[in-house]
Amino acid sequence: QAHAPIPNENIYDFLNSPEVWQAPGEAFLNGSTISVEQDFLVATVGIWDNIIDMRTCLQNMLREYQLNECVVELDKSRVIEALRFHPRGREKIGAGIKDIKIGHHPSHPGTRCFIMVRDDGTTEDFSYKKCVQAAADSISPELGRYVERILRNRAVSS
Numbered sequence: 001q002a003h004a005p006i007p008n009e010n011i012y013d014f015l016n017s018p019e020v021w022q023a024p025g026e027a028f029l030n031g032s033t034i035s036v037e038q039d040f041l042v043a044t045v046g047i048w049d050n051i052i053d054m055r056t057c058l059q060n061m062l063r064e065y066q067l068n069e070c071v072v073e074l075d076k077s078r079v080i081e082a083l084r085f086h087p088r089g090r091e092k093i094g095a096g097i098k099d100i101k102i103g104h105h106p107s108h109p110g111t112r113c114f115i116m117v118r119d120d121g122t123t124e125d126f127s128y129k130k131c132v133q134a135a136a137d138s139i140s141p142e143l144g145r146y147v148e149r150i151l152r153n154r155a156v157s158s
Helices: 011-015 038-042 051-064 073-083 089-093 128-139 141-157
Strands: 025-029 032-036 097-105 108-118 123-126
Touching: 051 073, 051 108, 051 128, 051 141, 073 089, 073 097, 073 128, 089 108, 123 128, 128 141
Parallel strands: none
Antiparallel strands: 025 032, 097 108, 108 123
């Protein structure tokens, strides 16, 4: 009788309760099981629900746009939000952002990255991975280490 549901208890309310989401234990994230405090699973990152949404959104943009194509306004605002987390974000923005397009990284041929076209006409490349890593580090050291492993493993297997 101790496990009988409370009348009219909403299972979704229960699953989203602090007792469930903030309990320490195993977390299943993107195909890997890790043992961490689960706070980061519901920690918002800027405009994203969580760090995985942030990474996936930016990754998909790099795949979906053609080379040298400028991103649409909605995606531009998402990239600018991600850039807030970049360790050198202010320096990269410089004179201001006119456009953001997809290009090849100058030091890593064949690797796509975001290219910012500044208001003064100069361009600056930046890696979404540095934005994601800095965002993860700002949430928790555990999440930072986890994301670092994921990003490093993807780079090696690419």
